[in-house]
Amino acid sequence: MKIAVLAKQVPDSETRINLPAPAPEIDDSGFTRVLNPYDAYAVEEAVKIKEAGGEVEITAITIGPETVKETVKKDCLAVGCDKAVIVTDPALDGADEAAVASVLAAVLQKESYDLILCGLKAIDDDSGQVGILVAEKLGLPHVSVVTKLTLGDGSLEAEREIEGGKEIVNASLPALVTCQKGLNEPRLPSLPNIMKAGAKPMETVTCADLGLEPPANLVQVKTYSPPPARGECRLVEADEPAAAAKELARLLNEEAKVI
Amino acid sequence: MILNENQKMIRQMARDFAASKLAPIAAEIDRSGEFPETTVKEMGALGFLGLAVPEAYGGVDSDITSYALVVEEISRVCGSHGLTVAAHNSLGCWPIAHLGSDAQKQAWLPGAATGEHLLSFGLTEAGAGSDAGGTRTTAVRDGDQWVLNGTKMWITNSHYAGAIVITAKTDLEAEGSRGISAFVVPTDTPGFTVEKKEDKLGMRASDTAPLTLEDVRLPADALLGEEGGGFKYFMMTLDGGRISIAAVALGLAVGAFDTARVYAQERHQFGRPIASFQAIEFMLADMATQIEAARQLTYEACRLKDVGESFGHMAAMAKLHASETAMFVTDRAIQILGGYGYTTEYPAERFYRDAKLCTIGEGTSEIQRMVIGRHVLTD
Numbered sequence: 001m002k003i004a005v006l007a008k009q010v011p012d013s014e015t016r017i018n019l020p021a022p023a024p025e026i027d028d029s030g031f032t033r034v035l036n037p038y039d040a041y042a043v044e045e046a047v048k049i050k051e052a053g054g055e056v057e058i059t060a061i062t063i064g065p066e067t068v069k070e071t072v073k074k075d076c077l078a079v080g081c082d083k084a085v086i087v088t089d090p091a092l093d094g095a096d097e098a099a100v101a102s103v104l105a106a107v108l109q110k111e112s113y114d115l116i117l118c119g120l121k122a123i124d125d126d127s128g129q130v131g132i133l134v135a136e137k138l139g140l141p142h143v144s145v146v147t148k149l150t151l152g153d154g155s156l157e158a159e160r161e162i163e164g165g166k167e168i169v170n171a172s173l174p175a176l177v178t179c180q181k182g183l184n185e186p187r188l189p190s191l192p193n194i195m196k197a198g199a200k201p202m203e204t205v206t207c208a209d210l211g212l213e214p215p216a217n218l219v220q221v222k223t224y225s226p227p228p229a230r231g232e233c234r235l236v237e238a239d240e241p242a243a244a245a246k247e248l249a250r251l252l253n254e255e256a257k258v259i
Numbered sequence: 260m261i262l263n264e265n266q267k268m269i270r271q272m273a274r275d276f277a278a279s280k281l282a283p284i285a286a287e288i289d290r291s292g293e294f295p296e297t298t299v300k301e302m303g304a305l306g307f308l309g310l311a312v313p314e315a316y317g318g319v320d321s322d323i324t325s326y327a328l329v330v331e332e333i334s335r336v337c338g339s340h341g342l343t344v345a346a347h348n349s350l351g352c353w354p355i356a357h358l359g360s361d362a363q364k365q366a367w368l369p370g371a372a373t374g375e376h377l378l379s380f381g382l383t384e385a386g387a388g389s390d391a392g393g394t395r396t397t398a399v400r401d402g403d404q405w406v407l408n409g410t411k412m413w414i415t416n417s418h419y420a421g422a423i424v425i426t427a428k429t430d431l432e433a434e435g436s437r438g439i440s441a442f443v444v445p446t447d448t449p450g451f452t453v454e455k456k457e458d459k460l461g462m463r464a465s466d467t468a469p470l471t472l473e474d475v476r477l478p479a480d481a482l483l484g485e486e487g488g489g490f491k492y493f494m495m496t497l498d499g500g501r502i503s504i505a506a507v508a509l510g511l512a513v514g515a516f517d518t519a520r521v522y523a524q525e526r527h528q529f530g531r532p533i534a535s536f537q538a539i540e541f542m543l544a545d546m547a548t549q550i551e552a553a554r555q556l557t558y559e560a561c562r563l564k565d566v567g568e569s570f571g572h573m574a575a576m577a578k579l580h581a582s583e584t585a586m587f588v589t590d591r592a593i594q595i596l597g598g599y600g601y602t603t604e605y606p607a608e609r610f611y612r613d614a615k616l617c618t619i620g621e622g623t624s625e626i627q628r629m630v631i632g633r634h635v636l637t638d
Contacts, residue, residue, distance in 0.1 A: 188272050188276055188305060189272055190305045191272070191307065191321065191325075192306050195265060
């Protein structure tokens, strides 16, 4: 069985974004970068399937500059993926979801994968489109927001989160699944696997290598703006909790006018 | 310090592990003094307990730099875990991996690498430690067996050890450090007892206990290396052990420094963060400078050992300076935190108590100065 994991490098959620005024680009030079946490669920699920037995080969696929290699090695190969394909092409800087999906689909078409796993969204742009767009481009069934995955013979059964409950769906393989928190608990790479990760194949390709014209963006980012500055915090002081609550209610009503 | 890509990944992994698994329990196990069996097992699964074990016996066989990075990152969050990993690898696994027979390695290393059991080292006695000549534990030949009698003190990880390397006098006539041999003693051998765990100032969850050997009968092949080689073997073991304690001390210092730095930027007095007062800023500057010096010494000792050069004097310098730095930094951290630093609400006082071990264990700061003194006077 061949499994592909679509992985994206994103800024660490604790990264401070310095954006003093509206700007068309974010200065990302000082960012610490990590694997998108939702993609970590995809990697973990693939490794669990491999550990369950049978011939399984896991390929991690990503798009990004040279610096993504470190994340791919540490968070994909050292965790248990067998190899990686990295599309590095300056023409893809700032590519939108549709462009990214076209490139990933082109990589995926080079092999016949039985299962494609990816995070339900990336924590940087929160768009949640790429996985589904890839499946559409390849004409594959896709199941999104999955919290439990069971593979059968040529099919899968997945539990999806829906409002107030869960939905259980079946799909034939090959298929694409987007992973949600709760699917599994991503492991840390073990030391022996970290040592071995360097020897695993990591292939770097460009759009030209894929026989692809760099796809044009359908969406242009106009500007990023910093959130409005937060107001001062005011402490309501009173001797008794009841008096403090009364004063708080008065302030919310008369000054903030929210109640 | 320049790290290669593997070393960076290992450091990050150890940091992630410490943040997710050790930070939530460090204060509690310090209070209770309970040995953290669950997280020690998890460290086994990640390979932390097989750092000094060759790959052929199921270990990771890492370079010493990677090993020290793991010990530093763990100690930065929890000294007890740091000491457990350090003692297991450098005192427990190392002598068997480097001096043991194939049968001894087969018997003890695979289980040690995965954390099924720990390994430990029994050198110190009531009247012997730094002065090996005071060794009173004896091993006497009886046919094809050895019979061991004696007591040992301050033996780390002993309740959880599958086997303990024990030093004993085999030539009762020999004087001083001569006539000492080392034995691999399975802890379930009749006559071998691990006594009650010590109640300590710091490193409270680390397992430390005295041992009693009463007519402990061992087969001839329990001897580690050559008969009479004991003194040389434990000197070699302790050279590596000193790098371990340096890394523990470095981690504790960094942990305390992190606490103080964050606090100094958040705590306001007279309308500004206390870090903006030079009294505090200069303390942080001194702490950071001492830490960096300790780091350079520690990793230089690692580098020398990794390339196979003589490293004993550098390990002693690293241990001395890192331990004294840990005392200085943890003391200043408490000072910066003021009243909060004196309470168990913040980890500064725990780092302070844990750090004290580093100026004592595996050769006191005074013994390190003797090692360094001899080196500079004979070089």
